[in-house]
Amino acid sequence: xxxxxxxIVGGGPAxxxxxxxxxxxxxxxxxxxxxxxxxxxxxxxxxxxxxxLHTFKEELTGPEYxxxxxxxxxxxxxxxxxxxxxxxxxxxxxxxxxxxxxxMFTIPAKAVILAMGCxxxxxxxxxxxxxxxxxxxSAGTAQRLVNIEGYMPGKEVVILGSGDIGLIMARxxxxxxxxxxxxxxxxxxxxxxxRNIVQCLDDYGIPLKLSHTVVDIEGKxxxxxxxxxxxxxxxxxxxxTEERYTCDTLLLSCxxxxxxxxxxxxxxxxNPVTSGPIVNESLxxxxxxxxxxxxxxxxxxxxxxxxxxxxxxxxxxAKYVSGAEEAGATQGADGKSGAxxxxxxxxxxxxxxxxxxxxxxxxARYTVPSTINVDRMSDLLTVRFxxxxxxxxxxxxxxxxDERVMHNQKRIMSPGEMExxxxxxxxxxxxxxxxxxxxxxxxx
Amino acid sequence: MYDVIVIGAxxxxxxxxxxLSRYDISTCVLEKCEDVCEGTSKANSAIVHAGFDAxxxxxxxxxxxxxxxxxxxxxxxxxxxxxxxxxxxxxIHKEALDGLKELYDRGIKNGVKGLKILSxxxxxxxxxxxxxxVQGALYAPTGGIICPFELNIAMAENAFENGVDFKFxxxxxxxxxxxxxxxxxxxxxxxxxxxxxxxxxxVYADMIHNMVSADKIKITPRRGDYCLLDKQVGGHVSxxxxxxxTNLGKGVLVSPTVHGNLIVGPTAIDIDDKEGTNTTAxxxxxxxxxxxxxxxxxxxxxxxxxxxxxxxxxxxxxxIIGEIADAPCFIDxxxxxxxxxxxxxxxxxxxxxxLKEKMNLKEKENFKxxxxxxxxxxxxxxxxxxxxxxxxxxxxxxxxxxxxxTEGEILDAIHRPLGAKSLDGVKRRTRAGMGRCxxxxxxxxxxxxxxxxxxxxxxKITKSGGESVIVPTxxxxxxxxxxxxxxxxxxxxxxx
Numbered sequence: 036x037x038x039x040x041x042x043i044v045g046g047g048p049a050x051x052x053x054x055x056x057x058x059x060x061x062x063x064x065x066x067x068x069x070x071x072x073x074x075x076x077x078x079x080x081x082x083x084x085x086x087x088l089h090t091f092k093e094e095l096t097g098p099e100y101x102x103x104x105x106x107x108x109x110x111x112x113x114x115x116x117x118x119x120x121x122x123x124x125x126x127x128x129x130x131x132x133x134x135x136x137x138x139m140f141t142i143p144a145k146a147v148i149l150a151m152g153c154x155x156x157x158x159x160x161x162x163x164x165x166x167x168x169x170x171x172x173s174a175g176t177a178q179r180l181v182n183i184e185g186y187m188p189g190k191e192v193v194i195l196g197s198g199d200i201g202l203i204m205a206r207x208x209x210x211x212x213x214x215x216x217x218x219x220x221x222x223x224x225x226x227x228x229x230r231n232i233v234q235c236l237d238d239y240g241i242p243l244k245l246s247h248t249v250v251d252i253e254g255k256x257x258x259x260x261x262x263x264x265x266x267x268x269x270x271x272x273x274x275x276t277e278e279r280y281t282c283d284t285l286l287l288s289c290x291x292x293x294x295x296x297x298x299x300x301x302x303x304x305x306n307p308v309t310s311g312p313i314v315n316e317s318l319x320x321x322x323x324x325x326x327x328x329x330x331x332x333x334x335x336x337x338x339x340x341x342x343x344x345x346x347x348x349x350x351x352x353a354k355y356v357s358g359a360e361e362a363g364a365t366q367g368a369d370g371k372s373g374a375x376x377x378x379x380x381x382x383x384x385x386x387x388x389x390x391x392x393x394x395x396x397x398x399a400r401y402t403v404p405s406t407i408n409v410d411r412m413s414d415l416l417t418v419r420f421x422x423x424x425x426x427x428x429x430x431x432x433x434x435x436x437d438e439r440v441m442h443n444q445k446r447i448m449s450p451g452e453m454e455x456x457x458x459x460x461x462x463x464x465x466x467x468x469x470x471x472x473x474x475x476x477x478x479x
Numbered sequence: 480m481y482d483v484i485v486i487g488a489x490x491x492x493x494x495x496x497x498x499l500s501r502y503d504i505s506t507c508v509l510e511k512c513e514d515v516c517e518g519t520s521k522a523n524s525a526i527v528h529a530g531f532d533a534x535x536x537x538x539x540x541x542x543x544x545x546x547x548x549x550x551x552x553x554x555x556x557x558x559x560x561x562x563x564x565x566x567x568x569x570x571i572h573k574e575a576l577d578g579l580k581e582l583y584d585r586g587i588k589n590g591v592k593g594l595k596i597l598s599x600x601x602x603x604x605x606x607x608x609x610x611x612x613v614q615g616a617l618y619a620p621t622g623g624i625i626c627p628f629e630l631n632i633a634m635a636e637n638a639f640e641n642g643v644d645f646k647f648x649x650x651x652x653x654x655x656x657x658x659x660x661x662x663x664x665x666x667x668x669x670x671x672x673x674x675x676x677x678x679x680x681x682v683y684a685d686m687i688h689n690m691v692s693a694d695k696i697k698i699t700p701r702r703g704d705y706c707l708l709d710k711q712v713g714g715h716v717s718x719x720x721x722x723x724x725t726n727l728g729k730g731v732l733v734s735p736t737v738h739g740n741l742i743v744g745p746t747a748i749d750i751d752d753k754e755g756t757n758t759t760a761x762x763x764x765x766x767x768x769x770x771x772x773x774x775x776x777x778x779x780x781x782x783x784x785x786x787x788x789x790x791x792x793x794x795x796x797x798x799i800i801g802e803i804a805d806a807p808c809f810i811d812x813x814x815x816x817x818x819x820x821x822x823x824x825x826x827x828x829x830x831x832x833x834l835k836e837k838m839n840l841k842e843k844e845n846f847k848x849x850x851x852x853x854x855x856x857x858x859x860x861x862x863x864x865x866x867x868x869x870x871x872x873x874x875x876x877x878x879x880x881x882x883x884x885t886e887g888e889i890l891d892a893i894h895r896p897l898g899a900k901s902l903d904g905v906k907r908r909t910r911a912g913m914g915r916c917x918x919x920x921x922x923x924x925x926x927x928x929x930x931x932x933x934x935x936x937x938x939k940i941t942k943s944g945g946e947s948v949i950v951p952t953x954x955x956x957x958x959x960x961x962x963x964x965x966x967x968x969x970x971x972x973x974x975x
Contacts, residue, residue, distance in 0.1 A: 070877065120877035131861075135872035138865040157917035159784030162706070166757045167786060169947035173919040180923055186937050186950035211954050255754050256946035272760070283951075 040064035040356045042130045042144040044121045047076020048338050049329025049345040050150035051104035056349035058111045062356055067115035068132050075101035076152060080182045083203055089339035100338060124301040128324055145359055146324040146352040149298055153291040153330040161289055165252030174200040174288040187211055189284030193261045194218040195249045197225040201288020206235035216280045219247035219263045221270060224425045226451045228336055261285050291334045308401040309333040316407040316416055317351040326352050333403050336453050391469055398422050398476030409463045416458045425449045426476055434473040435466060481507045484664060484673035486651050486687055489520040490820055491812050492679035493635040494827030500641035502840035508643060511650035513944025514904045516631035518681040522788025525627050525736055526719055528818040529566055529619035531586025532729055538798040540589040543818040545825035547621055553824050557633035558852035559626060560737045566622025566719035569773045571612040578723050579617045593620040608715055608775045622719050624737045627820055628907035637850040639896045654690040677810045677830060682753045682791045684813035691806040696813060700753050700789040703745025704762035709915050712778040713739040722773050731769040743770045758787045783915045790816035800829055853891045853909060857883060879921040881914020889925060893932050903943035
């Protein structure tokens, strides 16, 4: 097996954008490993439109959006392997993968970009009581069956969870002649984008019941009915509020979980809030040369932001590799690998570097990144975060240690929509003693 | 006409069938579901009990201890995973310490080897995540963990390879003794006749028994809810941890499974419905609160699925095994509740011996006691994997990302004797779909393989037979993978 400087795990939107920028940043030795039979990831089954408004200023379908990047990958001659599952990433960045043609093989990469995406939370993890018959699908699985395989899970549908895939599938199933009877959401707010609630539920008269959950599933072989009930502030069902819906299908859109099994076994440190790696301004994890982007880092709402973020990861990985090569060229005489030199050099540098921690409090749940090395940041750095509740006419405040430096009012913020602030390098560089930047939500 | 018909392809029926396949007779297993291991056998604690729990002198005690002894050789012969991880009964109330001694004494009388009473310190040393309140424990080194699916499937496969017929989707509706002195079994797919019948019908064993006997029995389905936890937390305990037993059973255990998950359960709720395997919120809540009494920081939020199984409880709480007094040549295996899985090989042996004597059976010369399981790619070295992939590239294609199950393993599951026909059939043979995403990722891929290999149209592929179809119809466009439907669409357009 050939060696590669950068191995990208996943050929979805994050992996593709990372590959393109790494190449453009000067790295010529890149390999994308994709487990599916095509590049594009989950976008291939997202045949609805609405993608690319930010990136391309036009409205594309998922496959069209993916193809914009796939074409660049092909034009730039970036190598990729399909049908290939990464089995292991070692802490030293040796990637072990497997496919039908090459068997099991290892690549000692100089840099690794984690772009594995996320998976859906299944019924089992929700502990929904009742039978376990056919007819229960996570929304994404149903989307694949409908849009790729061309088959319908059923005709009468109840959806639990108002995540974006569930909302999109409510409309898609309606287009296919199914009756979507209700969307029940455990929380008092939706986890999906406002525009999807309007365009996928409201436009088709599909009721959204907030603070509701499924309390029973009937049907021994196939789903025959689902009972939902209202939940109190403790999110426990309120007796007497049960409503029974006859149906043959239950779709679940109850959250996405970054798929970090490989990251964990590699020794990457995780943020328990995002279930994704903890990264610095370069989207680099605690393992030098291992970068993360897209839904494996934190779940996004818009693919445009995935592409932008992944582009930065790709560029930084390319920089890391060339830094390692320079270090190798200048100091390689003692026999250490270039990458090891770069790491050693990096550590020394970090000792004297100005590193600022980011904190999220008072309604802000997390930030990506978690730390900023001012010397290494770009002139403008986007920090993304989510809020933990619905906030109306509240302020996003940013504190440099105790000093409030940003205070922007927003008409509405909700957990389903990612928020962002932009930090300027100049602003941080002039504060050499700054230790912590705090993002919080304030009422006034 | 068969010499023997066994009703039920659960772990009991399959164990009996395997024993009978040693002899030169014709045997057939009738199963109402589409596969083996569809009832009680598929949803239980997956434990091989040591045998200290059942009352001295009962069949339960005797067959549990014997079944436990047989398990090492059997698991080797049938190539199935089995591990003696040892079990502990944990006492958390000082005043209940006498109970441990009582269990110890009972175990000694039952013939359980290696039992030991542990002090609080000894128990905590062996199992650091026991509750702070632990006062002492009974340790049984012979306790083990096994995969109930694989045990059941392997015994059935082995029986099949030794000549036993299996008829699936075949439900016995009525049984009469004919003038020809044969048993006539009416089923939904015609009549079967046999000289001898073995009733291994699980929760339905009373209905089968009562068809032929005036001495009625009643089997109460006793539901047990379980939670299965992610492999990430499979090492929370290394032994099978029981509370002290009560008159309702052995209580809520916490145990690693032989595949590295953590299992918590069961509850014990008597119900009427023999198919009532629905979990309830109360059941799961009850489970979680009880398990927390004995285990520190039980990582219950790592649950990947919950399920319920039914124990075939008979009021006298002992196995009913033997010829029915008023129905000669009709052998019951009824009331096979816990420790039925542990005892199953011994139940098979006992029924085999009963029939051997009654029918004067001769052992076949060509009986093959061994069976080769599906090649498990998990844990193979790179060189071993590459050998496998070179021979069959399907082993290089991962289908289930959570359990890392390859297409090669799924093809083996489908094409081997008594192969899988449904998603659950594949799942129970290979573990594809049993991981943390619970088949969200692999089910469309497994459906594609079933469609291709068995020629079953997508619309007919089921989760587990019967009405459990996954995708009953095509989309309006009739798009997707089928070339014929695309042709049809084009034809219409041209016609218009």
